[in-house]
Every structure is written in C-alpha cells, then in structure tokens.
Amino acid sequence: MTIPEHIEHWLDGAEYDLKAAESLFNNGYYSWCLFIGHLVLEKTLKAIYIQSTNNIVPPKIHNLLKLAELSNLELTHEQAKFFADANRFQIEARYTEFKIELYKIATEEFAKNNFNKIKENYKWLKSQIK
Numbered sequence: 001m002t003i004p005e006h007i008e009h010w011l012d013g014a015e016y017d018l019k020a021a022e023s024l025f026n027n028g029y030y031s032w033c034l035f036i037g038h039l040v041l042e043k044t045l046k047a048i049y050i051q052s053t054n055n056i057v058p059p060k061i062h063n064l065l066k067l068a069e070l071s072n073l074e075l076t077h078e079q080a081k082f083f084a085d086a087n088r089f090q091i092e093a094r095y096t097e098f099k100i101e102l103y104k105i106a107t108e109e110f111a112k113n114n115f116n117k118i119k120e121n122y123k124w125l126k127s128q129i130k
Contacts, residue, residue, distance in 0.1 A: 006056045010047035014040045030111035031102045034089040037118035044125040
C-alpha cells in the first residue's frame, strides 16, 4: 500500500468507529462510547503521523498527546488538556480494575460532553490531513 492508502486505511477505521461510538452512546453504553471515541482520535492521529513522517508504521501506542507530539501537531492548551483527559478512556474501559471508576463517572451528561469534544477534535484532526 502507498502512503495515501495507509492514511485512508486509518481514516476509514476512525470513521467506522465514530459511527459505532454514536450507536453506543444512543443505546446508553457511555463508557464504551468513550472508549471507542478514544480510538477515533487515536486512529486519526496515526493517519496524521503517517502523513507527517512518511512512515507507514505508526507507533504502537495509545497516548493521544504522544501521538500528536510525534506527528508534529501543535495543540492548543485546551486540546492538550482534553487529549490528556481522554487518554483515561482507553485505560479505564480496558482494564477491569479501572472499569468500575469509569462506569461511575460515565453518566449520560459526562459522556455527551466528552463525546462532543471527541467529535470536535476529530473534525479538527481531519482538517489537518492534506
């Protein structure tokens, strides 16, 4: 696959996951919505990484801030704070010892607020792809 094809692969995955996250939210699975929402941002950042480095193999990490840094993205303070906060969605939804804490805080209002931020940041990240 070419570099543009690799970028498209990651973006297709992000778009698919965004639809899944929307479905999860609409059906009341708020913690899983946020987990998949994190994947949306992660996959989009990996597409940007490929674009900025011409390396078709993005790092096998989940940290949104680190991926943005490796992709040479300049984040606003607000974006950096949100990415740092959103990192916990992939950890706390994945590991049993943390799941209960995410279940407790992932109310409909909490999920709606954070899912809206995920969608806003996804839109911005996509705008960074040429």
